[in-house]
Amino acid sequence: MDVAxxxxxxxxxxxxxxxxxxxxxxxxxDADMIVLDCEDAVKPEDKGAARAAAVAAVAGGFGKPVAIRMNTTTSQWFADDVEAFRTSGAEVLVLPKAETPQQVQDGAMLVGKPLLAMIETASGVLNAAAIAPHTLGLVAGTNDLSADLELPAGAGRAPLMHSLQVTVLAARAARVAVFDGVYNGLEDEEGLIAQCVEGRSFGFDGKSLIHPSQIEIANRIFSPSEAEIETAERLIAAATGGAERFEGKMIETLHVDQARALLRKARR
Known part of the structure; x- marks a missing residue:
């Protein structure tokens, strides 16, 4: 799998x-990628079984990209994860709590596969720009980041805005993918919609999910809408080069390039 x-x-x-x-x-x-989690979602006593199950599941195929989230590099399970996952069929491995570029470089060398690095600590945020070039993409780990920042329960996303924007900036500077964190409210559809809209407006490519009921909303909001597609087509047709007026706004070449990029994404 490549960045595109x-x-x-x-x-x-x-x-x-x-x-x-x-x-x-x-x-x-209909999720675009499945991530088999061997870290936070698995009890310590189940780590070995989960590791074997992840390898077997990937071998069985999903008909879509699949990744495995390893345990942290400092955990007692990391060495066994490396041994098992480096020969697995997983296209990508997810490295949690990435904090330094050396940690990510070493992890990628050990597993011999491309990594998605999770930015979920204060150190990870501060080093995101140095971490991103050694990955296929970054994932904002908002739950762990909230804990690491010692935010009070119910603080919401406002205290995380700077960290989220830094994560997007780091990914875009390195020309890699970037994904928003999870939304914990399983029965709050309006809240999920609002957070997806916000995440897309920040520049995230997509969103991490924790329940199948969240898939349709994420897929819909992170896709170009019909209105966006139609506007892009009109803009490209109307543009003649240089700065000019289009539907009450000034446009130039960069807007045409953005419109073409949106149409390419919609087609793909």
Whole structure:
């Protein structure tokens, strides 16, 4: 998988690798990428079984990109993860709590696969620009980041805005993909919609998800809308070069380039 293909992923569904029922269900879901989680979603006593299940599940195929989230480089399970996952069929591995470029470089060398690095600590945010060039993309780990920043319960996203923007800036500067964090409210559709709209407005390519019910909303909001497509087509047709007026706004070459990029994404 390359960066261009990864940037088309609107929905990254994380599910416990220790849950065989969830794995089987995921094969028929519309998520753009499945992430089999061997880290936070798995109890310590189930780590070995989850590791083996993840490798077996990937070998069975999903008909879509699939990644495995490893345990942290400082954990007691990391060495066994490296041994198991480097020969697995996973196209990408997800490295949690990435904090330094050396950590990411070493991790990529050990597993021999491209990495998605999770930015979910204060150190990770501060080093995001140095981490991003060694990855296929960054994932904002908003839950762990909130904990690392010692935010009070219910603080919401406002205290994370700077960190989220830094993560997007780091990814864009390195020309890699970038994904928003999860939304914890499983029964709050309006809240999920609002956070997806916000995430797309920040520049994220897609969103991390924790439940199948969230897939349709993420896919819809992180896709170009019909109105956007129609506007882009009109803009390209009307443009003659240089600065000019279009539907009450001034446009120039960069706006034409943006419109063409949007249409390419819509087609793909």
């Amino acid at each position: 293909s990864l940037q088309l992923c609107r929905s990254l569904l994380f599910l416990p690798a220790s849950n065989p029922r969830a794995i089987e269900k995921a094969r028929g879901l």
